[in-house]
Amino acid sequence: MPKAYWINTFRSINDERKLAAYIELAGPALGAAGGKFLARGLPAHAFESGIVERTTLIEFDSVDAAVAAYNSPAYQQALRALDDGAERDLRIIEAAS
Known part of the structure; x- marks a missing residue:
């Protein structure tokens, strides 16, 4: 099975405290x-329609593992802590073989 990559870009951050609580969890x-x-962190450069906001790249063993991580109770708790504290764009993609 190919690896998978979770790419999370914060389009905007509305509440730094909620973001900190999310990150901790x-x-x-x-x-x-x-x-x-x-x-993870701010991009060194952003081109075309890119924005300079926090971005995270996480590797998983498979797409199924990444989706399971998203749906896990522990991650759902982190999302509840974020609670509209940020607008995000999250994608899970399969690695090229």
Whole structure:
């Protein structure tokens, strides 16, 4: 099975406290679900329609593992902590073979 990549871009951050609570819960939840953080933070550059906001790239063993991580109770708790504190664009893509 090919690896999968979770790409999360924050389009806007409305509440830094909620973001901090989300980060505190989401990192451990995704790590426990097999996610390996490859990159996170602000982009060094953004081109075309890109925005300079927090972006996270996480590797999983498969698309199914990434989707299971998203649906896990621990990650859902992190999402509840974020509670409209940010607008995000989250995608899970399969690695090229």
